[in-house]
Amino acid sequence: MPWAEVSTMSLRHEFVLLSLKAGANVAELCRRFGVSRKTGYKWRERFLHGGPSALEDRSRRPRRSPKRTPAPVRTAVIELRRRRRWGGRKIHHRLHALGHRHVPAPSTISGILKRHGLIDPSESLKHQPLRRFERAQPNELWQMDFKGHFAIGTGRCHPLTVLDDHSRYSMALRACGNERGITVQQALTATFRCYGLPEQMLMDNGSPWGSDAEHVLTPLTVWLIRLGIRVAHIRPFHPQTQGKDERFHRSLEVEVIQRQCFRNLSHCQRHFDRWRDIYNLERPHESLQMQVPAQRYRPSTRAFPEHLPAIEYGLGDQVRQVQDHGALSFKGRWFRISKALRGYPVALRPTTELSQWQVFFCNQCVATIDLRHPRARS
Structure with missing residues (x-):
């Protein structure tokens, strides 16, 4: 048994004085004081x-530590x-990439960070590993979203982010002054010219890519569909579907936004560009087996067309034009589709259900109509 926690020194002193008396039974004293x-x-x-x-008590620290991490490391x-606010594994791989000799193990690096008060144990418990899903190839799916806006000297900044699902490569990180569709379209045009077109883009249901379940199409998503990009929306109240972009936002917040007071959008963009290079080219990614995103990404082979292609449908399609109020007439009935498609031709194709028809805009099904009910389902 150990010494009692209270007055340990006095107990030791008392034990020693008693054991030094003439005729003292040391073994019996040890038993009574609860020590060997x-x-x-x-x-x-x-x-x-x-x-x-x-x-x-004397220090148990060894006199020599031949394997102690060198001070420069x-x-x-x-x-x-x-x-960078990185953890042990990322720092371990980055030190190797920088050419350091005798790089310590990730666990040793984590220990160094804890000893210097650079890791909060309560924060570590929040970041548990999750089951990850990703597309098999680059450009199969891009995730797009606005990170929450924040105040700057001349107003507010709305960071627009576009991330490749397979490689986590950041195609776009733009400091925008608003969240309007034309602002996003201009940013995406520059991105598409540089990296080509993805097969599909995933976004939430907010403006400017959708307002709610009843109005999933907007002028911006109509433009994307005309480019041949499939548009997908997450389920309402399920932001984890865009988990990779949400994680990107967290790193952006901690490593950039919280560390600066920005004067204007240009000042924001300079810091965004610098950090985006670090994220794509230097920062090891644990879900990529500690590769950097640039090692797994390659540009799309689908080039951005400077002029939108013509809308064409098959010979067997029933083609109708969406009217100004967002509806079309078919078999003597009106069906509301979307105001974003007004003036555009759409194709109706039968399904296995005799009363149901699918409505296609370009190559994407945008609604299903039922002849028994004059209402379209997106």
């Missing part, structure tokens, strides 16, 4: 050679953490 005979004799010897002060670890 080895421990009891140890304290007797220390007291005889050093007096009461020798009864204090510890400094590099701390500097990377303060600049």
Whole structure:
């Protein structure tokens, strides 16, 4: 049994004084004080050679630590953490990439960070590993969203982010002054010219890519569909469907936005561009087996057309034009489709259900109509 926690020094001193008396039974004293005979004799010897002060606990730290992390490496670890806010595994791989010799293990790096107060244990518990899903190839799916806006010297900044699902490569990180469709379209045009077109884009149900379940199409998503990009929306109140982009937003918040007071949008964009390069080219990604996104990404082979292609349908399609109020006439009935499609031709194709027809705009099914009910289902 160990010494009692209260007045440990006084108990040791009392034990030693009693054991040094003539005729003292040391073994019996050890039993009564709840220590082993080895421990009891140890304290007797220390007291005889050093007096009461020798009864204090001594440091168990080894006199030599031949495998101790060198001071320059510890400094590099701390500097990377303060600049990038990365964890042990990312710092380990980054130090290797920078050519450091004798890079410590990720667990050792985490220990260095904890000893210097750079890791909050409560925060670590929040970041548990999740089951991840990703597309098999780059450009199969891009995730797009606005990160929450924040105040700057001249108003507010609305960061627009576009991320490749397979590689986590950031195609766009734009400091926008608003969340209007024309603003997003201009940003996407520059992105498409650089990286080509994806097969599909995933976004939430908010403006400017959709307002609610009844109005999933907007002028912006109509433009994307005309480019041959399939448009998908997450289920309402399920932001985890865009988990990769949400995680990107968290890193952006911690590593950039919280660290600066921005004067204007240009000031924001300079910091965004600098951090985006670090994210794509330097920052190891745990879900990519510690590769950087640039190692897994390649541009799309589908080039951006400077002029929108003509809308064409098959010979067997029933083609109708969506009217100004967002509805079309078919078999003597009106069906509301979407105001975003007014003036555009759409194709109606039968389904296995005799009364139901699918409505296609270009190559995407945008609604299903039922002849028994004059209402379209998106």
